Amino acid sequence: MGHRLKLIPPQYVKPFVKRGKNDRNDAEAISEAASRPNMRTVPVKTVDEQAATIVVKHREMLVGQRTQAVNALRGHAAEFGIVAAKDCGNVEALVCVLTSQPAIPDGARAMFAQKGRHVAELDQKIRAIDRQLLEQHKANPVSQRLAAIPGVGPITGIIMALSVNPANFESGRHFAAWLGLTPREHSTGGRHRLGRIRKAGNERLRQLLVVGAMAVVRYAKPGSKSANAWLLQLLERRPHKIAAIALANKIARIIWAIMARGEAYRRQPAAA
Numbered sequence: 001m002g003h004r005l006k007l008i009p010p011q012y013v014k015p016f017v018k019r020g021k022n023d024r025n026d027a028e029a030i031s032e033a034a035s036r037p038n039m040r041t042v043p044v045k046t047v048d049e050q051a052a053t054i055v056v057k058h059r060e061m062l063v064g065q066r067t068q069a070v071n072a073l074r075g076h077a078a079e080f081g082i083v084a085a086k087d088c089g090n091v092e093a094l095v096c097v098l099t100s101q102p103a104i105p106d107g108a109r110a111m112f113a114q115k116g117r118h119v120a121e122l123d124q125k126i127r128a129i130d131r132q133l134l135e136q137h138k139a140n141p142v143s144q145r146l147a148a149i150p151g152v153g154p155i156t157g158i159i160m161a162l163s164v165n166p167a168n169f170e171s172g173r174h175f176a177a178w179l180g181l182t183p184r185e186h187s188t189g190g191r192h193r194l195g196r197i198r199k200a201g202n203e204r205l206r207q208l209l210v211v212g213a214m215a216v217v218r219y220a221k222p223g224s225k226s227a228n229a230w231l232l233q234l235l236e237r238r239p240h241k242i243a244a245i246a247l248a249n250k251i252a253r254i255i256w257a258i259m260a261r262g263e264a265y266r267r268q269p270a271a272a
Contacts, residue, residue, distance in 0.1 A: 007042035008033055043168045052162045055136075059129045060204045066122040073115050080104055091119050133158045145258050148265040151212030151251050163205060166260035172253030179206045181249040206248070213247040214240075 016029035095116030146157035
């Protein structure tokens with residue numbers, strides 16, 4: 001019938017809603033928002049694209065459940081005066097300590113053991129999905145090109161390849177902004193003030209890039225393969241966390257360029 005489907009984010013429609021919540025006001029706001037020529041829309045995914053992202057979304061859910069369970073375990077341990085490190089790799093040792101403390105009641109020790117088994121089961125499920133993603137990575141040429149970028153491994157590469165359509169973004173800068181890796185701007189009267197990053201968009205994709213960037217920053221030394229002159233100079237002027245965010249922004253732009261143009265990653269010469 002000549003109609004074109006548009007998906008508009010709810011936060012962009014909200015400013016057009018009048019007082020009172022009813023279907024008429026909602027429909028009027030949607031119609032007004034859809035008529036705007038510069039209104040941003042969400043790309044409509046095909047059935048194949050939706051099916052490809054199911055594994056990624058399921059992994060995100062399991063990682064979130066594991067983080068929640070580990071935080072709960074650490075919180076309960078602190079109630080008994082036992083402080084644990086902020087790392088999922090220390091859960092097994094923490095559970096051994098908690099279950100062997102005679103001062104802790106039997107009921108609490110049983111719950112600690114059950115919580116430890118729950119975290120172990122989640123770890124096993126996440127590893128199984130990672131193996132599945134690695135198999136997809138080996139068969140995906142885009143993911144293989146992305147994995148050549150310092151800070152982007154096979155898991156991040158295949159997740160990006162399955163979750164991101166480069167045609168939805170005008171440039172790498174737009175893609176980095178969509179991930180929330182650009183600073184907030186409070187500029188007026190010719191004064192430019194930049195704040196913290198926006199943290200908008202897909203939180204899990206942004207987290208993958210930031211974690212990868214932190215790994216590169218951690219081992220950035222003159223002569224290393226992952227460090228270049230730009231990063232080393234930035235580390236001389238800025239703290240490690242700020243440098244990692246800037247590097248994650250740069251990695252996001254490189255990812256978009258590789259996916260949009262079909263090129264291979266060209267490694268920059270290491271700083272002497």
